[in-house]
Amino acid sequence: xxxxxxxxxxxxxxxxxxxxxxxxxxxxxxxxxxxxxxxxxxxxxxxxxxxxxxxxxxxxxxxxxxxxxxxxxxxxxxxxxxxxxxxxxxxxxxxxxxxxxxxxxxxxxxxxxxxxxxxxxxxxxxxxxxxxxxxxxxxxxxxxxxxxxxxxxxxxxxxxxxxxxxxxxxxxxxxxxxxxxxxxxxxxxxxxxxxxxxxxxxxxxxxxxxxxxxxxxxxxxxxxxxxxxxxxxxxxxxxxxxxxxxxxxxxxxxxxxxxxxxxxxxxxxxxxxxxxxxxxxxxxxxxxxxxxxxxxxxxxxxxxxxxxxxxxxxxxxxxxxxxxxxxxxxxxxxxxxxxxxxxxxxxxxxxxxxxxxxxxxxxxxxxxxxxxxxxxxxxxxxxxxxxxxxxxxxxxxxxxxxxxxxxxxxxxxxxxxxxxxxxxxxxxxxxxxxxxxxxxxxxxxxxxxxxxxxxxxxxxxxxxxxxxxxxxxxxxxxxxxxxxxxxxxxxxxxxxxxxxxxxxxxxxxxxxxxxxxxxxxxxxxxxxxxxxxxxxxxxxxxxxxxxxxxxxxxxxxxxxxxxxxxxxxxxxxxxxxxxxxxxxxxxxxxxxxxxxxxxxxxxxxxxxxxxxxxxxxxxxxxxxxxxxxxxxxxxxxxxxxxxxxxxxxxxxxxx
Amino acid sequence: xxxxxxxxxxxxxxxxxxxxxxxxxxxxxxxxxxxxxxxxxxxxxxxxxxxxxxxxxxxxxxxxxxxxxxxxxxxxxxxxxxxxxxxxxxxxxxxxxxxxxxxxxxxxxxxxxxxxxxxxxxxxxxxxxxxxxxxxxxxxxxxxxxxxxxxxxxxxxxxxxxxxxxxxxxxxxxxxxxxxxxxxxxxxxxxxxxxxxxxxxxxxxxxxx
Numbered sequence: 001x002x003x004x005x006x007x008x009x010x011x012x013x014x015x016x017x018x019x020x021x022x023x024x025x026x027x028x029x030x031x032x033x034x035x036x037x038x039x040x041x042x043x044x045x046x047x048x049x050x051x052x053x054x055x056x057x058x059x060x061x062x063x064x065x066x067x068x069x070x071x072x073x074x075x076x077x078x079x080x081x082x083x084x085x086x087x088x089x090x091x092x093x094x095x096x097x098x099x100x101x102x103x104x105x106x107x108x109x110x111x112x113x114x115x116x117x118x119x120x121x122x123x124x125x126x127x128x129x130x131x132x133x134x135x136x137x138x139x140x141x142x143x144x145x146x147x148x149x150x151x152x153x154x155x156x157x158x159x160x161x162x163x164x165x166x167x168x169x170x171x172x173x174x175x176x177x178x179x180x181x182x183x184x185x186x187x188x189x190x191x192x193x194x195x196x197x198x199x200x201x202x203x204x205x206x207x208x209x210x211x212x213x214x215x216x217x218x219x220x221x222x223x224x225x226x227x228x229x230x231x232x233x234x235x236x237x238x239x240x241x242x243x244x245x246x247x248x249x250x251x252x253x254x255x256x257x258x259x260x261x262x263x264x265x266x267x268x269x270x271x272x273x274x275x276x277x278x279x280x281x282x283x284x285x286x287x288x289x290x291x292x293x294x295x296x297x298x299x300x301x302x303x304x305x306x307x308x309x310x311x312x313x314x315x316x317x318x319x320x321x322x323x324x325x326x327x328x329x330x331x332x333x334x335x336x337x338x339x340x341x342x343x344x345x346x347x348x349x350x351x352x353x354x355x356x357x358x359x360x361x362x363x364x365x366x367x368x369x370x371x372x373x374x375x376x377x378x379x380x381x382x383x384x385x386x387x388x389x390x391x392x393x394x395x396x397x398x399x400x401x402x403x404x405x406x407x408x409x410x411x412x413x414x415x416x417x418x419x420x421x422x423x424x425x426x427x428x429x430x431x432x433x434x435x436x437x438x439x440x441x442x443x444x445x446x447x448x449x450x451x452x453x454x455x456x457x458x459x460x461x462x463x464x465x466x467x468x469x470x471x472x473x474x475x476x477x478x479x480x481x482x483x484x485x486x487x488x489x490x491x492x493x494x495x496x497x498x499x500x501x502x503x504x505x506x507x508x509x510x511x512x513x514x515x516x517x518x519x520x521x522x523x524x525x526x527x528x529x530x531x532x533x534x535x536x537x538x539x540x541x542x543x544x545x546x547x548x549x550x551x552x553x554x555x556x557x558x559x560x561x562x563x564x565x566x567x568x569x570x571x572x573x574x575x576x577x578x579x580x581x582x583x584x585x586x587x588x589x590x591x592x593x594x595x596x597x598x599x600x601x602x603x604x605x606x607x608x609x610x611x612x613x614x615x616x617x618x619x620x621x622x623x624x625x626x627x628x629x630x631x632x633x634x635x636x637x638x639x640x641x642x643x644x645x646x647x648x649x650x651x652x653x654x655x
Numbered sequence: 656x657x658x659x660x661x662x663x664x665x666x667x668x669x670x671x672x673x674x675x676x677x678x679x680x681x682x683x684x685x686x687x688x689x690x691x692x693x694x695x696x697x698x699x700x701x702x703x704x705x706x707x708x709x710x711x712x713x714x715x716x717x718x719x720x721x722x723x724x725x726x727x728x729x730x731x732x733x734x735x736x737x738x739x740x741x742x743x744x745x746x747x748x749x750x751x752x753x754x755x756x757x758x759x760x761x762x763x764x765x766x767x768x769x770x771x772x773x774x775x776x777x778x779x780x781x782x783x784x785x786x787x788x789x790x791x792x793x794x795x796x797x798x799x800x801x802x803x804x805x806x807x808x809x810x811x812x813x814x815x816x817x818x819x820x821x822x823x824x825x826x827x828x829x830x831x832x833x834x835x836x837x838x839x840x841x842x843x844x845x846x847x848x849x850x851x852x853x854x855x856x857x858x859x860x861x862x863x864x
Contacts, residue, residue: 641791655763
């Protein structure tokens, strides 16, 4: 524990020290070195806890009322700690290359806030006192806010930061209510032993779901994601999307594990929310034109998949289906790890593209695979992984979810069968749309011909960026191949969530284990097959000349890059099917004559919940507070009078 | 007995502050109030520590503040509060009501230990309310500083009442606070008047939004 705290202290210390370094390059490198060294030191403790299964706790009294510096590392915390340290260290390396682009800016502040973000996220997963938790949670939110608004000279970035900070504080308000209620029912703000039963526990669950769900980006509360992620520098988007939104998921998991009584309908609620987030998330992702915005929506989708897993686990727990409970949670946890890897990778890839072409609009890019082959290679691995295609890690997590759902679908209890079948259908649809969405991104951005000179003049990314992207890509492949070895570790974490007697029930089903081995063997066979084919191809072409022609050269008299598919036209067939659910705004001129003159198609997808829920609500609040304007006299005397009257009323009322 | 006399003096000075428009007189009256309050702790027990503190507060409130404020007065050439939000007659009328209100409150206020004089709490509250009232009802920034001082006197008297056994450190802190406050306000008022040619705070409402 001392080593871990020392590691965190080192991260914070280097963050503070970097404030005094003037040179931008040295500063980011110094901060990144601090994050990496501190993480390496701290992660040893987490790994030890994860493999030994013991729980370490540390408690010292604190001056703050009801607070205590109480931290516990059990295997859930350890798993999340490993995610935090791993993804953040890699992002720090990437940041060194990415931030080098800002030559005229001082980089002390972003380095400081990055280190604070890392340390606070590590504290969030360890804190076991409500007050301590809220404090580190708030540090996390504020640090990420300052990172999001790094490019604050752009109006759109300030707007995004504003949306983010409002959303995150609404979430924190619910968490405040959650912890206060928890403390009131429980008698102490330390939340390791909770004895809350009946209706109260449902209220607590709902409060936690809204509070943590805002951070996680569950569908109606997700509005800040597509705003904040594109605005932030790319390694920050990677950390926020890969790690920080998982803090919300961690909160939900922690709530489930500390509440002694589980209701069946919680599971249904999670599954429904998961399906909505997953489906709508990927559909909106498909309709975007901005590469980072699209990745942000894809994060919503993945949070949906994780929620489906958690919901299935809860249903299994409440309905007494062991396999559903264990594998549902295991699938969710595995998907959390996986998503932190490939979403970071994809954001970094997008960042490399933005860094070199200075635009996020897919329709201005194209043909980058020839100019940035290493970035494209890493990006395609991330894209395959996020689609859940077989040889890579994304498949393993979804496989566990499918496996548990099919097992549950065979049971006789309709309350379990219905959500399991719904989950299967939703996962299948999400997977299909994900393939479409990422085909679109990769195809439009990396394949074809460059659409603008910015894309034509693109250059390969910095060395630090390439290294960190490929590190993540290798990790994606590694988890995919070593899945049968990873699964027991994940199951040992799940044992923290489900009651102990489930352990006996788990032992007989080595079925998924066996299937995972088969998957691994066949993926290795696939790799071998591909390399054999590549070798055959090389041998066949050995003594022949190979020529490469222009991409669009087939009977076109005057080819131009504009004849390629655009991001709108690529997604139009699928998006059209769901235009009623998405409130798509489109502008087209239909072709109805024999000799068409001019035709155009344009689609624009505003966020539904933003347009139809939040905007009206905030407008109403604005009108309401506008009516209170008369209180605002601008006369000092009036303000003092307000204070005096309030104080006197309070005094008299209390007597 | 002496405590009661000081209490009566306090009430009277408060009434004078409420009813006077001439600023120089106000400054003097507030100074008298401060000196009277400074003597108060010495009436019951005599310790070196206490003496130093009393002397310090008398010097500050009886000499330093009045001199500073009078100098500002001369620099600004402002001698009268012309048209306050609440007129002087009405202000004077408000005085007894405030006194009655604070007596009523003090009757209901639970106190940890007995106090030397039954008048101490009501008068302290009365002084507090008068200070607040001055701040709210007057326009000149200088009068507001005076209101602030009167309010502080109320806090001081209240502290005398309940904090007889507490360390003097708290009182010293309050005194330091007020000193810095008056110092800063004196400078700020001077700059405001140089910038805007007047020190009427109601004109500052242009700064809102």
